[in-house]
Amino acid sequence: MPTETTEPLYTRDIDLGPVTGRRIAIIGYGNHGRSHALCLRDSGVSEIRIALRVGSASRAKAEADGFQVVSVAEAAGWADAISLLAADEAHRQIWTAEILPHRKQGQALIVCHGFSVHYGLIDAPADADIILAAAKGPGGAVREEFLKGGGLIGFWAVQQDASGEARAVALAYLAAIGSGNVGIFPTSFREETVSDLFGEQVVLVGGMVALAKASFTRLTAAGVSPRMAYIDCVHELKYLADLIQQRGIAGMYAAISDTAEFGARQIEDAIAGPELLKVFDGAMEDIESGRFARKWVERYESGEGLEAERAEDRALPIEAAGAELRSRLGRATK
Ligand SMILES: NC(=O)c1ccc[n+]([C@@H]2O[C@H](COP(=O)([O-])OP(=O)(O)OC[C@H]3O[C@@H](n4cnc5c(N)ncnc54)[C@H](OP(=O)(O)O)[C@@H]3O)[C@@H](O)[C@H]2O)c1
Incomplete structure (x- = not known):
């Protein structure tokens, strides 16, 4: 296991198993949601579902991309890890009303920006890994760079490590969306959010x-x-x-x-x-x-x-x- 330094990690340093072997639900199919879903699938994650709000205009796009679309509540009961890629200002409502009441025990929470976790808008139980996997830049660029064999610079942090595997999941997730092609660095929720x-x-x-x-x-x-x-x-x-x-x-x-x-x-x-x-x-x-x-x-x-x-x-x-x-x-x- 490499030691934590400010040297970046690359895909060659990282085992993708912690994500390829899990059921991942992506909440939101906007710029980051769509790019993450497509890249994760191309990197070997076979069990992905997209969770959208009722009447979401993104449903047709997700289905056309070949994904199964479910409600947020269904996703919360199914997934091993939730990648919460809905708008940050909606996280508290989504988490409290739709994820928490239905959430599968031991489910990890992955965010791409520390906002809702850092400011305590999400009150995750002790059994959850709470992970930041931030590909730095606009969501569309995640996919564009991935398709060119690259990615966006990745930053990871762990707020809570219930499983003992949170770091491995963070690195695997970022590598799977292309950040491992350019470099993945450690950060903290506070640093990423404030900056x-x-x-x-x-x-x-x-x-x-x-x-x-x-x-x-x-x-x-x-x-x-x-x-x-x-x-x-x-x-x-x-x-x-x-x-x-x-x-x-x-x-x-x-x-x-x-x-x-x-x-x-x-x-x-x-x-x-x-x-x-x-x-x-x-x-x-x-x-x-x-x-x-x-x-x-x-x-x-x-x-x-x-x-x-x-x-x-x-x-x-x-x-x-x-x-x-x-x-x-x-x-x-x-
Ligand atoms: N690390 C970075 O550098 C970086 C850069 C940009 C963004 N991000 C983060 O990535 C995340 C997503 O950003 P984005 O740029 O992909 O946003 P986006 O393109 O605006 O997409 C937001 C998605 O959230 C969904 N949504 C909004 N309100 C919802 C609700 N109440 N219930 C369910 N879904 C809801 C939208 O659903 P509809 O499709 O139904 O409208 C849409 O699919 C955010 O956490 C953001 O901070 C990180």
Whole structure:
């Protein structure tokens, strides 16, 4: 058995038996659910069922992929391990109302994000292994990379090891969905949850969108056309993100013009000034204290979704500019 280090583990180090020999129920057939199910099956897990809510629009897709679809309650009574890949904000309701009353003794719980376990939204009994098997990235990419012989970087943690096999299940699960092709690292539920929420709030989603919106507004106020403003502040983001992913920040700077690098270096510190750091501190406090999780789950459970904010965004000039640009791209080749 390899010792725990920060060196990654690969499929060659891992026995897939702890998952191929088990009945696995996947709850939810969204981006991660579908990808995990297809990859697990291709890796030799023969007993997989998909559990969906009544009236789920995903039923047809799961059946077309050749899976048996059951209710969550049925899955809870059948499976050796439940992979809970429904939306995080729904975990408490699903767990309390549909899994716990029907759950098979000794059943393992696997999650792909630590949110519901870390914040105590799931109160698992002592006989359950509680496992984090996080393939880091969007669910669709799990399958895309797997089909290319790769995978997403995997992180595993064990919150509760009732069977003594929780670690082996975590590693086998991640290897079976392709993470063993690129590397699997240990983490903790806390680390994965805090880091994931903070990263998406302040950089990947919230930070990026805030910068895009504010810069678009400022440029158009300076008389720049919406199309040009959109190209310079939004459309080109992808090229820079790709460079950073492939070469790192220094590599990205090396790949762009010296004028762009000089300008960026002039302003980096001003952007990341005391005001921004205060925003970061607030986000971190909300995440670490559980305030953010409580607020979001309460909002979801009250039936209030995100439609109001989504409708507001759809009416923004930046969205119209993006739609206009996308509608024109590629026309020359049509
Ligand atoms: N590790 C990572 O980097 C990473 C990245 C992304 C996501 N994740 C995690 O992966 C999990 C799934 O995310 P995803 O991106 O696959 O989400 P998704 O594409 O939005 O799919 C969510 C699924 O949950 C189902 N669902 C929602 N509410 C439900 C309810 N009340 N009862 C039963 N099913 C319900 C949906 O059912 P319908 O099909 O019926 O609508 C859908 O199939 C989450 O825990 C998320 O945090 C991890």
